[in-house]
Amino acid sequence: MYIIKLVIHKYVVQQSQQIRDILLLTLVPKKPHHKMVFTPGQYAAIGFREGVRPTPMRCFSITSTPDSGVLQFGMRVRGDFTRAATRLKPGDPVRVQGPFGDFTLDLTYDKRIVMLASGIGITPFIGKLRYLAEKQLPLPVTLLVSNRSATDIPFYEELLSLARQNPYLRLYFFCGNANRSVPNMVQGTITDLHIRHLCSGSNRGSTYFICGSKNFSKRMQTALRQNLVHETRIVKESFTQISSVKIGESGWSVRSLTYGTTAVSLLLMSGFIMTLDLGRVVPRLMHNQAAASSVQQTNGASSVGSQSSGSSNTNVSPNTGLQTTPAPTNYYQPPVSTVS
Ligand SMILES: Cc1cc2nc3c(=O)[nH]c(=O)nc-3n(C[C@H](O)[C@H](O)[C@H](O)COP(=O)(O)OP(=O)(O)OC[C@H]3O[C@@H](n4cnc5c(N)ncnc54)[C@H](O)[C@@H]3O)c2cc1C
Structure with a gap:
């Protein structure tokens, strides 16, 4: 069964400690029901606010144990995200998504x-x-x-x-x-x-x-x-x-899920627009066709002469002998620019 874990667990910083270039970030759930259940070896995606802006979500392996009641990550401070994480203070909110991954022990199978x-x-x-x-x-x-x-x-x-x-x-x-x-x-x-x-x-x-x-x-x-x-x-x-x-056990990544959702939304949107357009155009076409056939019927009796007169504006089908409406002419004439 596919389980999609997009739930955001609300955590706050309990402690932030930096040893050389390693940041140990310890989080506690904001409320007991926000606690994320995980297995040792799994990882989570975390994000927080840098000033008013939310940071992207980044993945980190969980170094704490499930019974400890906390989530701890050990990050090597390298780029923008991890540098921003060093500025987190106790009590600051952190969004947590997960747990993800199967880099876990199977105690029935792994004997050594x-x-x-x-x-x-x-x-x-x-x-x-x-x-x-x-x-x-x-x-x-x-x-x-x-x-x-x-x-x-x-x-x-x-x-x-x-x-x-x-x-x-x-x-x-x-x-x-x-x-x-x-x-x-x-x-x-x-x-x-x-x-x-x-x-x-x-x-x-x-x-x-x-x-x-x-x-x-x-x-x-x-x-x-x-x-x-x-x-x-x-x-x-x-x-x-x-x-x-x-994302859970579905094998879908955040990126592919975003692309997939966007593609499906675009398809649905274009389908909706096409349906709207058809709703407007089809009745108009049917109306034009009805008008054209009534004109043909009216002209039917008197048009033989004009057919034989070889009017350049009238097309006659060689198969059926019926008149078809003339092809539209491009009435738009581009302005002629003159060079004086
Ligand atoms: C499953 C998993 C578990 C991880 N566990 C840990 C951990 O326990 N400790 C740890 O220090 N790191 C871990 N990482 C790596 C960590 O997510 C990134 O290295 C970290 O977000 C980089 O942060 P930054 O501040 O260095 O760079 P950022 O400012 O976040 O990004 C700098 C540049 O690097 C790119 N980038 C960021 N992360 C990655 C990445 N993972 N792969 C390729 N390009 C990337 C960004 O797109 C950006 O262009 C883990 C990654 C994964 C996928």
Whole structure:
């Protein structure tokens, strides 16, 4: 069944905290019935007012857990939208649409998990890892996070803390300038060799979740397929497609829904205008035709002479011998411009 989730949930800012270039935005429902129900790993589209103007809606993975009662997002501050979000104050209203996406755990199917993240692509995993720790679920998880720099790892401290709380979580940070004395740090990027290891031995049969840059995601998928991981075991999330705001389970994006609705409205409008025009023109045509045939009937008896006289204004059908109305003449004469 197709469910179209266009409901706007009204939230207000509870807290806004910026750590380096990451903004942690925490929202609470304006009223209890505005609360949005979601599953860890899903995302929502949010928008607010910048002065008097509403901003566009932008998508962000939810980093909070369903039981926390709040909605939290971790945003990398880059462009106009995220810069405007840093100016939000506690109590400011925020529109929330969603939840969207199926980058979620299936606890009956996923018995062992490998999470592959790069950069800000860590956010949907934060929601899942907080949930597993909160519920103390004995689900073995291996998380590999790739970042350019060791000083630029979003949620670094929290990930270490989650690994301390959850004995089933193994954590590895891959960085170009990794400090080997820091636990869980690996120099360089995630290679095919690492993936091969994650597809063999006790890791066999894992479900692989990927979220990160386009290149990263492509590389990870290729490596997994080379290691014969079944498609149903590869689950990916993309941050790059703005049009990937799926409306519920229909697979429709906000953009395609807008285009679709506009096209249908235009079609309906042109149909309406055509019907109006036909309503005006058809009676006039019928009236003209009736007038023409009555003129023909009146002329019928006396027109034989004029037919034979070869009047240039009268057309006679060679098949039926009936007169037809002459073709309209273009009476409009363009003004003749004279050059003196
Ligand atoms: C499912 C999903 C989940 C996401 N989760 C997160 C998250 O947890 N944290 C996070 O930091 N980011 C996330 N993103 C990406 C985020 O939505 C955009 O990167 C963000 O809106 C960009 O905001 P901005 O202030 O940098 O740029 P804006 O001022 O919003 O836009 C700058 C330019 O970038 C374009 N643009 C904006 N967003 C995108 C996009 N996603 N793809 C391509 N072009 C875009 C705009 O059209 C505009 O031309 C997610 C995206 C998706 C689709």
